[in-house]
Amino acid sequence: MRCAKLLLCISLITLTGCWDRKELNDRAILLGWGMDYKAGMYHATAQLATTSQFSAEQGGGAGKTSSFVTSVGKGKNIRSAADDMDLRLSRSLFAGHRRSILIGEDLAKHGIAKVIDEYSRYIIVRLRTDMFIVKGGTANDILKQQYPFERIPVLGIFKIHSHLVIGAETALRDFLIAASSEGSTPVLPVLQVLKNVEKENKKNKANESTIIFAGIAAFDEQLKLIGYLDAKTNAMRHWIMGNIKDLSLTPDVPEEHGNMSVDSRQLKSKVTVDLKGDNVTINIRLSGNGNILENNTKLDLAKSDNIMYLQKALNKDVEKEAQNAVQKAQKIKADVFGFGEFVHRKYPKRWKTMQKNWQQTFARAKIEVVSDIIIRKTGQLGEPLQLKKKKS
Structure with missing residues (x-):
């Protein structure tokens, strides 16, 4: 019994509690971080949550009182820029929620x-x-930009990316993997401030400009920016890579002086490569099912021949868009599709000699695309309303 009491006393002495704890009110909660480069110096910008503004009564949007503040710092590298920022803050930075x-x-x-x-x-x-x-x-431009739907603008950026693009939350991880792999160009998503937005309410200054998702940026082996690819090209890129299962398509039907909207589902992609000497041929086969959501032609979709006609127009448009997407990447010599990985797997010995100049080889590769999307549904059957009006 005495031994037990002695052990209890010793344990009470050694348990000192959380001696290095920091209260939430002593931390600056970092949600967004930006880096810029000017005149040989690195400039850091932090978007910090002002926790005192979060309450159950407060609604969405920025509100009368901003729910965030920005802080800046500069230095000869990233760490020194962050240290310079600390000199301006009364709280220590906490990046666990970035x-x-x-x-x-x-x-x-x-x-x-x-x-x-x-x-x-x-x-x-x-x-x-x-x-x-x-x-x-x-980056400073974006982090200072208000966003009407979110109290913290950087959360709006995250939600835009999550809503539109597969791979949200993993951009950094995916970039590191691509940068260290063979036959693939590392890419990062792109944001842009769209200025002079038409204002619905002239008193609402937040509508003067907004943040939009603008595609992807491609980098070379030294991790320097070499060019951009727009959002439409990026969507086709994900299809070719087999990353998405559904996509909204709006193909033109020139012969009928109109267009249609198709909800494409169960999308699949198959890529094969062939080498003949120094010439590379990349074969892309795209497939899936489609549901017509909007018919802006004069074709009556109650007739099976018209459905087949639109299906042919749809596949022709998909093949054209896929070709355009790959050609845009070829112009900046950036294999953002990872075609080099297919060459590596199929021709491992040849790849050893091709690897060093793969981006140049990719730029002159022959691209062949075949699309096989089957229209399954056309919505409510019947003639377009414009035809009915003419008959009446």
């Missing part, structure tokens, strides 16, 4: 190898983090 990292265009052109090195070493940076390039602007 959702997005933004890179300005000038820094992307200068090269982000040092940025990636710091983020890959720093243990608090999560790989499940979105990382964006700011097209035609700076």
Whole structure:
């Protein structure tokens, strides 16, 4: 019994509690982080949540009182820029809830190898983090921008990416994988500030500009920006890579002076490559099912011949768009589709000699696309309303 009491006393003495704890009110909660490069210096911008503004009574939007503040710092590298920012803050930075990292265009052109090195070493940076390039602007521009649907604008950025693109939350991880793999070009999603937006309410200054998703940015082996591909091209890229199962399509039907909207489902992709000497042929086969949501032609979809006609027009348009997507990547010599991986697997010995100049080889590769989408549903059967009006 005495031994038990002695052990209890010793344990009470050694248990000192949370001696290094920090209260929430002593932390600056970091949700968005941006890096820019100006005149040989790295400029950091942090979007911080003002926790005092979060209450049950407060509604959505920025409100009269902003729910965030931005802080800046600069230095000769990322760490020194963060240290400089600390001199301006009364609280210590807490990055455990950081959702997005933004890179300005000038820094992307200068090269982000040092940025990636710091983020890959720093243990608090999560790989499940979105990382964006700011097209035609700076990270500071985006992080200071109000967003009407979210109290914290950086959360709006995250939700835009999650809503539109597969791979949200993993942009940093995917970039690191592509940068270290053979036969693939690393890419990052792109944001852009759209200015002079038409205002529905002239008193609402938040509508003067907004943030939009603008596709992807491609990088070379030195992790320097080499070009952009738009959002439409990126959607086709995901289909070719087999990353998506549904996509909204709006093909033109020139012969009928109209167009249609198709909800495509169960999308599949098959890629094969062939080598003949130094010539590479990339064969892409796209397939899936489609439901017609909108028919802006004069064709009566109650007739099976007209459905087959639109199906043929749909596949022709998909083949054209896929060709255009690959050709845009070829112009900037960036294999954002990972075709090099297919060559590597099928021709491992040849790949050893092709690997070094693969991007140049990809730029002159022959692309063949075949689309096989089957229209399954046409909605409510019957003649288009414009035909009925003419008859009456």
